[in-house]
Amino acid sequence: MPEVKSEQVSASCGAWPSPIAAEQVARGALRLSQTVYDSDGETLYWLEGRPAQGGRSILVKRAVKAGGELCTSDINSGEDSIRSLVHEYGGGAFSVDSAEIAYSNFTDQRVYLAEGAKHKVVSAAHVGNTHRYADYCFDRRHNRLLCVLEVHAPDAVEPSNCIAFLPLPAAGGGSEQGEEPVVLASGFDFYSSPRISPDGKHFAYLCWRHPNMPWDGCELHLAEVDQDGRLHNVRLVAGGSDCSVFQPQWSPQGKLFFVADDSGYWQPKVICDLSTLKAETLVTDPAFAECEFGQPMWGFAQSCYAVLSERLAIFAFNRRGIWSLARVELDFEHEHKLVEIDSPYTEFAYLTGGKNRVAMLAASASQPQSVVELDLQTGAFLTIKSAADDLPDPAYMSAPQVIEFPTVGGKTAFAFYYAPSNPDYKSLAGEAPPLVVKCHGGPTGGASSSLSLGIQYWTSRGFAIVDVNYGGSTGFGREYRKRLNNNWGVVDVEDCRKCVEYLVAKGLADSERVAITGGSAGGYTVLCALTFTDTFKAGASHYGIGDLEALARDTHKFEARYLDNLVAPYPAGRDLYFERSPINHVDKLNCPVIFFQGLDDKVVPPNQAEAMVNALKSKGIAVAYITYEGEAHGFRKAENIVRTIQSEYYFFTRIFGIKSEHTVEVQIENLSVI
Numbered sequence: 001m002p003e004v005k006s007e008q009v010s011a012s013c014g015a016w017p018s019p020i021a022a023e024q025v026a027r028g029a030l031r032l033s034q035t036v037y038d039s040d041g042e043t044l045y046w047l048e049g050r051p052a053q054g055g056r057s058i059l060v061k062r063a064v065k066a067g068g069e070l071c072t073s074d075i076n077s078g079e080d081s082i083r084s085l086v087h088e089y090g091g092g093a094f095s096v097d098s099a100e101i102a103y104s105n106f107t108d109q110r111v112y113l114a115e116g117a118k119h120k121v122v123s124a125a126h127v128g129n130t131h132r133y134a135d136y137c138f139d140r141r142h143n144r145l146l147c148v149l150e151v152h153a154p155d156a157v158e159p160s161n162c163i164a165f166l167p168l169p170a171a172g173g174g175s176e177q178g179e180e181p182v183v184l185a186s187g188f189d190f191y192s193s194p195r196i197s198p199d200g201k202h203f204a205y206l207c208w209r210h211p212n213m214p215w216d217g218c219e220l221h222l223a224e225v226d227q228d229g230r231l232h233n234v235r236l237v238a239g240g241s242d243c244s245v246f247q248p249q250w251s252p253q254g255k256l257f258f259v260a261d262d263s264g265y266w267q268p269k270v271i272c273d274l275s276t277l278k279a280e281t282l283v284t285d286p287a288f289a290e291c292e293f294g295q296p297m298w299g300f301a302q303s304c305y306a307v308l309s310e311r312l313a314i315f316a317f318n319r320r321g322i323w324s325l326a327r328v329e330l331d332f333e334h335e336h337k338l339v340e341i342d343s344p345y346t347e348f349a350y351l352t353g354g355k356n357r358v359a360m361l362a363a364s365a366s367q368p369q370s371v372v373e374l375d376l377q378t379g380a381f382l383t384i385k386s387a388a389d390d391l392p393d394p395a396y397m398s399a400p401q402v403i404e405f406p407t408v409g410g411k412t413a414f415a416f417y418y419a420p421s422n423p424d425y426k427s428l429a430g431e432a433p434p435l436v437v438k439c440h441g442g443p444t445g446g447a448s449s450s451l452s453l454g455i456q457y458w459t460s461r462g463f464a465i466v467d468v469n470y471g472g473s474t475g476f477g478r479e480y481r482k483r484l485n486n487n488w489g490v491v492d493v494e495d496c497r498k499c500v501e502y503l504v505a506k507g508l509a510d511s512e513r514v515a516i517t518g519g520s521a522g523g524y525t526v527l528c529a530l531t532f533t534d535t536f537k538a539g540a541s542h543y544g545i546g547d548l549e550a551l552a553r554d555t556h557k558f559e560a561r562y563l564d565n566l567v568a569p570y571p572a573g574r575d576l577y578f579e580r581s582p583i584n585h586v587d588k589l590n591c592p593v594i595f596f597q598g599l600d601d602k603v604v605p606p607n608q609a610e611a612m613v614n615a616l617k618s619k620g621i622a623v624a625y626i627t628y629e630g631e632a633h634g635f636r637k638a639e640n641i642v643r644t645i646q647s648e649y650y651f652f653t654r655i656f657g658i659k660s661e662h663t664v665e666v667q668i669e670n671l672s673v674i
Contacts, residue, residue, distance in 0.1 A: 008422075008423065008424060008425055008426040009424060009425050009426070010425075010426055010427070010428050010429070011425045011426075011427075011428070011462070012427075012428055012431065012462070012658065012659075013420055013427045013428075013431055013432075013433040013434055013462035013463065013510075014433070014434045014461060014462045014463055014513070014652075014653060014656065014658040014660065015461070015462060015653070015658050015659055015660035016420075016422045016424070016425040016460065016461050016462040017424070017425075017461075017661070018396065018422060018457070018460035018461045019392060019393070019396060019460075020392050020396060020453060020456050020457050020460050021457075021663075022457065022641075022642045022643075022645040022646045022649075022663070023638075023642055024390060024392070024453060025453040025454050025457050025641070025642075025645055026051055026638040026639075026641040026642045026645070027051075027052070027388065027390055027638070028368060028387060028388030028390070028391075028453040029051050029387070029453075029454075029638070029641050030048055030049065030050060030051070030387040030388065031047075031048065031049030031050075031057075031387075031636075032046060032047070032048060032049075032361055032369055032370070032371055032385065032387050033046070033047045033049070033091070033349075033350060033361070034046060034047050034091070034092070034093070034094070034301055034350055035350045035351075035352050035359045035360060035361060035371055036094070036095065036096055036352050037352050037353065037354035037359060038096050038097070038098070038099060039097055039098050040355070041353075041354040041355030041356075041357075042063075042064050042354060042355055043061065043062070043063045043064070043096075043099070044061070044062045044352075044354070044359050044371075044373070044384070045059060045060065045061050045062075045075075045094070045096055045101070046059075046060055046350075046359075046371050046385065047059055047060070047082060047093065047094070048060055048385070049636060051636060051637060051638035051641055052638050054630075054636070054637050055081075055636020055637050056079070056080075056081040057081045057082050057083045057093070057106065058074050058075075058076060058081075058082070059074070059075040059076055059082045059094055059101070059103065060072060060073070060074055060075070060385070061073050061074075061075055062384060075101060075103075075114055076103075076114075079107075080105055080106075080107070081105070081106035081107070082094055082103045082104060082105065082106065083104060083106040084104040084106075084109070084132060084133065084134035084300070085104075085106075085109055085132050086132045086133065086134035086135075086148055086150045086161075086300065087134075087150070087190075087299075087300075087556070087557075087558035088556045088558060088602060088603055088633070089298055089299050089558070090104075090134060090299060090300070091134065091135075091298075091299025091300035091301050091302065092134040092135035092136065092148070092299070092300025092301035093134065094136065095136035095137060095138065095145075097138040097140070099115060099116075100113060100114070100115050100138070101113065101114040101115070102122065102136045102138070102145050103136075104132075104133055104134060108125065108129055109129045109131065109132045109133070110122070110123045110124075110125060110129075110131075110133075110178065111123040111133050111136075111145070111147070111166060111178075113168065113169065120169050121175070121176065121177070121178040122145065122166050122168065122169065122178055122179065123166055123178045123179060123180075123181065124177055124178040124179060124180050125177070125178065128152070128154070130151055130152045130153060130154070131149065131150075131151055131152075131181065132149070132150040132151075132152070133147045133148065133149055133150075133166075133181075134147065134148045134150075134300045134301075135147060135148045135192055135193060135194060135300040135301055137194050137195055137196055138168075138196075139165065139196045139200060139229070140200065141196075141199075141200030141201075141225075141229075142165075142200070142225075142229040143167065143168050143170075144165040144166060144167050144168055144229065145165060145166045145167075145168055146163065146164075146165050146184070146194040146196060146203075147163075147164060147165065147166065147181075147194065148161065148162075148163060148164075148191050148192055148194065148300065149161070149162050149163070149164040149181050149183070158557045158560065159557050160186075161188075161189065161190050161191050161557075162183050162184070162185060162186040162191060163183070163184045163185035163186075163191050163194050163205055164181040164182055164183050164184055165181065165182050165184055165229070166179050166181055166182075167179045167182075184203075184230075184231055185205060185207070185221070185223070185231060185234070188207035188208060188209055188219075189208065189209045189210050189557075190207060190208050190209070190214070190218075190558070191205060191206065191207045192205070192206045192207075192214070192297065192300055193205055193206045193247065193248050193300075195248050195249065195250060196225070196250075197250050197254050197256075198250055198252060198253070198254055199254060200225060201224065201225055202222060202223070202224060202225065202254070202256075202274060203222070203223045203224075203225050203231060204220060204221065204222050204223075204237075204248045204250070204256055204258075205220075205221055205223075205248070206218050206219065206220055206221075206239075206245060206248065207219050207221060210560065210561040210564075211561030211562070211564035211565060211569070212241060212561075212565075213296075213444065213559075213562055213565075214244060214246075214296070214297040215244045215296040215297065215444055215474075215481070216241075216242075216244065216565060217239065217240055217241040217242050217243055217244060218239050218244060218245050219236050219238070219239040219240060219245065220236070220237050220238040220239050220245045220248055220258055220260075221234055221235065221236060221237065222234070222235050222237045222256065222271075222274070222277070223235070235277065237256075237271060237277050237279070238258060238260050238269070238279060239260060243260055243261060243262045244260065244261045244266070244294070244478075245258055245259065245260045246258065246259040246260070246266060246294035246295070246297060246302075246304070247259055247294065247302065247303055247304060247305065249303075249305070249306075249307055250307075251270075251307045251309070251310055252307075252309060252310065253310050254274070255270050255271065255272050255307075255310070256270065256271040256274070257269070257270045257282075257305070257307055257313070258270075258271075259293050259294040259304065259305075260279075261294065261478050263281075263289070264290075264477050264478045264479060265289065265290055265291060265292050265293075265477045265478065266292045266293050266294030266295070267281060267282075267283060267289075267291075267293055268281075268282040268283060268293050268305065268313075268315060268328075269281055269282060270282055272332060280332075282313075282328060282330075282336050282338075283328070283336070283338055284335070284336070285338055288317065288326075288338060290319075290477060291317040291318065291319045292317060292318040292319075292474065292475055292476075292477065293305065293315055293316075293317045293318075295318070295349075295474060296442070296444045296445060296474055298442075298444075298445070301350075302349070302350070303349070303350050303351050303352060304316045304317070304348075304349075304351060305351055306351040306352055306353035306358050307353060308353045308358070308376070310330060310332075311329065311330050311331075312327070312328070312329060312330060312376075313328045313330060314326070314327055314328070314341075314351060314353070314358045314374070314376075315328055315338075315351075316348035316349070316351060316360070318446075318474070318475040319475075320402075320414065320475060320476060321402065321414055321416070321446060321447065321449065321469055321473075321475045321476070322346050322402070322449055322475075323345070323346055323347050323348045323449075324340055324341075324343070324346075324348075325340070325341040325343050325345075325348060325374075326338050326339065326340050326341060327339045327340075327341055341374075341379070342379075343362070343374075343381060344364055344367065344381070345362040345363060345364045345367065345372070345381075346363070346364045346365065346449040346450070347361075347362060347363040347364065347369070347448060347449055347450040348360050348361065348362050349361040349362075354373075356375065356376050356377055357373055357374060357375055357376055358373070358374045358376065359371065359372065359373045359374075359384070360372055360374070362381070363448075363449075363450030363451060364449070364450060364451065365399045365400050365449055365450070365451055366394065366397065366399070366451055367386075367450075367451055368386055368387045368388040368391070368450065368451045368453070369386075369387045369450055369451075370383045370384070370385060370386040370387060371383075371384040371385040371386075372384065388451075388453060391451075391453075392453070392456065392460070393423075395421075395423040396421060396422055396423065396456065396460045397421060397451075397456050397459075397460070398418040398419055398420065398421035398455070398456065398459035398460075398465075399418070400416035400417065400418055400449055400467070401416065401417045401418075401419070402414070402415075402416060403415050403416075403417050403466075403499075403502070405498060405499055405502040406498065406502070407471070407494060407495050407498040407499075408491075408494045408495075408498065411471070411483075413468070413469065413470055413471060413495040413498065413499065414468075414469040414473070414476070415447065415466050415467060415468040415469055415499050416447050416449060416466070416467040416469075417464070417465075417466045417503065417508065418455055418459050418464060418465040418466070418467075419433075419459065419464055419508070420433045420459050420460075420461075420462045420463060420464055421456075421459050421460060422459075422460050422461070422462065425462065427462065431510070432504070432507055432508065432509055432510040432511075433462055433463060433464040433508075433509060433510060433513075434462070434463050434464070434509075434510055434513035434514070434515070434652070434656055434658070435463070435464045435465070435466065435500065435503065435508075435509035435510065435513065435514045435515070436458055436463055436464070436465050436466075436515045436516070436517055436652070437466050437468060437496055437499065437500060437514065437515070437516040437517070437529075437536070438455075438465060438466065438467040438468065438517055438518060438522070439468060439470070439492070439496060439516065439517070439518030439522035439523075439525040439526055439529075440467065440468075440469075440473070440518070440522050441518070441519050441520040441521045441522045442472075442473075442474075442520075442521050442522075443470075443472050443473075443484060443488060443492060443521040443522070443524075443525070443566070444472060444473075444474060444481065444484075445473065445474060445521075446469055446473045446474045446475045447467035447468065447469045447473070448467070454645065455467075457645060457649070458649070461649070461660070464503070464508060464509055466499055466500075466503060466509075468495060468496050468499050470484075470491065470492040470495035470496060470525070471483030471484055471487075471491040471492065471495055472484025472487075472488070472491060472492060484566060485565050485566065486565070486566070486567065486568060487566075488524075488563070488566035488567055488580070489524065489525070489528045489532075489548075489567070489580040490580075492525045492528075493525060493528045493529045493532060493533065496516065496525065496529055496535075497529065497533050497535045500514055500535050500536075501535075512537065513537060513656045514535060514536050514537055515536065515537065515538040515539060515540065515652050515655075515656075516529050516530065516536045516538075516539045516540075517539065517540040517541075517542070517648065518540075518541070518542065518544065519541075519542035519543055519544065519634070520542070520543055520544065520545070520603065520604060520633065520634075521544075521545065522542075522544065523541040523542055523543060523544015523545060523604075524544050524545035524546075524548075524582075526539045526540065526541050526544055526593075527539070527541055527544055527545070527546050527582040527593075527612065528580070528582055530582070530589055530591055530593060531582040531585050531586075531588050531589045532582075532585070532588065534590075536591060537591050537655070537656070538591055538592045538593070538651070538652055538655045538656070539591065539592075539593045539594075540593070540594045540595075540596070540648045540651065540652075541593060541594070541595050541596070541609070541612075542596045542644070543596065543597055543598060543601055543603075543604050543609070543633055543634070544595075544604065544608075544609070545604055545608060546581065546582050546583040546608045546609065546611060546612040547581045547583045547584075547608050547611060548563065548567060548577040548580055548581045549570070549574065549577045549578065549581060550605075550607070550608055551563065551604065551608070552570040552571075552577065554605055555602075555603060555604075556602055556603060559603070563577075567580060582612065583608070583611050583612055583615065586612075586615040586616065586619055587619075589616065589619075589621065590621065591621070592621060592622035592623060592651070592655045592668075593612070593616060593621075593622075593623055593624075594623070594624040594625075594626070594647065594648060594651040594666070594668075595609045595612065595613055595623070595624070595625045595626070596626050596627075596628075596635075596644050596647075596648075597609040597610075597625070597626070597627050597628070598627075598628050598630075598631030598632050598633065598634070598635060599627050599628060599629055599630075599631065600629075600630060600631060600632045601631070601632050601633045602632065602633070603632075603633040604633065606627065609625065610625075613625045616669075616670075617669050617670065620670050621670055622655065622668055622669065622670045622671050622672065623668070623669050623670065624647070624651055624666050624667060624668045624669065626643070626644070626647055626666070628640045643664065646662070646663055646664040647664055647666045649662070650662045650664055650665065650666050651666055651668065654668065654671065
């Protein structure tokens with residue numbers, strides 16, 4: 001660890017030497033997801049996406065051996081990666097019950113069953129890997145695996161989705177060819193969360209139709225399961241076209257819990273009597289009425305709560321962008337009691353219940369995302385696995401400040417502001433720092449308060465960072481989320497612009513050195529902000545959208561009608577798509593941009609970035625284009641993550657005329673700034 005200078009040296013912001021290297025950021029880019037306890041309540045599993053192994057997704061098991069010793073091991077070996085491609089974003093790639101693990105193999109998208117060292121094939125092979133599976137649930141009463149099935153038939157307009165099951169191989173047996181799936185529920189455009197009741201007699205699942213996304217509106221259905229495993233008496237129990245339902249889950253004795261936003265905020269509910277289907281609201285304290293106990297369902301198997309028993313549940317909830325934990329003591333005869341849990345974390349995900357414990361992913365501004373276990377008897381938190389073990393000296397790290405700022409229409413928007421932080425250097429007298437505005441993806445998503453070495457890379461070099469929760473972000477209720485409806489490319493851009501004005505007025509940013517960066521939908525906000533405003537002096541688009549029409553015509557099924565609500569129905573609203581697409585207004589774009597693109601991206605194909613790059617080249621504007629073979633929507637390989645970080649820093653410092661040392665050089669077309 002470098003020695004901290006006894007006295008800070010005055011130096012121009014943006015060029016401060018920093019011990020936080022891009023390689024360290026990449027090492028800290030371990031992707032953790034989906035914590036799950038086995039039925040014994042002690043054996044814990046989670047997924048690790050490892051950049052050092054080309055982004056492979058590894059299932060990790062932590063078991064208690066005889067004598068109480070803990071043993072951690074990898075389930076998949078060789079080149080296997082456990083990852084589903086249903087909805088392209090995947091999630092829910094494995095499930096475990098009684099030491100049997102069902103999982104999706106990324107290479108062939110087939111389902112396998114692991115028990116110890118043995119791995120059996122469960123699903124049959126199909127030419128072109130047309131069948132994809134996710135969101136598994138074991139049905140022991142009928143010896144089958146329930147799942148979401150997505151079929152990409154070669155001659156179909158779009159893939160079909162349904163709830164299906166796969167027969168499980170008998171103990172000691174199984175077919176080498178695997179089994180064909182059997183459809184249980186169909187007719188809707190999308191399905192998720194197939195969950196069987198503890199007695200195997202009731203079955204709950206979510207479904208929705210175009211043009212809705214699951215956070216716009218979806219339905220919770222409940223069916224009875226007969227002795228032959230068929231569904232009957234299927235009923236709608238919650239949700240609709242204008243109400244979002246999230247995470248159905250059964251209690252040990254068969255109460256059906258879920259989260260719904262019919263009040264304007266995702267709030268927990270429960271159905272105790274399956275004959276009347278009357279839903280009861282769990283949290284009645286007005287102090288929590290404007291808290292979000294759910295989140296946008298971008299992937300399968302997301303979890304914001306865990307039901308431990310008929311008397312206890314643990315919930316994570318979001319209050320204006322910051323997450324907390326709560327203990328809900330259930331009393332169905334009197335009144336439920338919610339008590340906040342004191343914790344050092346501000347982000348929670350993938351809660352799963354075990355024996356007197358809850359595991360989850362947790363993070364804070366000073367702690368990277370980690371697999372964490374909460375002991376319900378002592379209240380103590382135990383870190384099991386951290387996404388980054390090699391952390392910088394805390395003196396070099398900047399803590400986020402929650403800011404609220406006025407925006408258009410007399411409304412308020414939110415952001416996390418990170419000031420430059422380096423114990424060895426300070427800004428020159430009277431100097432405001434260069435600013436990088438971050439636009440989160442989604443756009444239905446939110447800025448994170450968890451430790452990001454990627455942010456610290458910039459702030460330790462003298463840049464300020466602001467991560468904007470523009471209108472449309474989650475954590476602030478349904479009304480705030482719907483601000484973006486029909487206004488994507490307008491509200492988000494205005495909020496980013498107003499945020500810069502707010503920071504400049506307070507002396508927290510240099511108006512002549514403001515850059516904007518974002519990926520995917522955030523990349524679209526970047527390109528709109530650069531095209532339709534003069535606030536920003538440079539930008540970085542990571543697999544961003546330049547042509548809304550191209551996105552509407554050439555994207556995957558899950559998001560095929562997403563823009564109906566965000567922009568307008570297509571092609572009826574084609575004029576608006578043209579108007580909102582930066583590619584059609586390059587004449588208004590007069591500042592440099594760097595583009596990063598995976599060549600295997602199916603969500604935002606490379607042709608969109610290439611069209612923008614060519615247009616900027618022809619106009620004589622400084623532009624750089626970096627592509628990666630074998631990368632899709634988001635970069636998983638360590639070497640590509642490193643190059644992206646270094647290249648973006650190189651680009652912004654060159655454009656802003658900041659004299660700094662670089663470890664990489666980027667070919668910048670039309671570069672005139674030295």
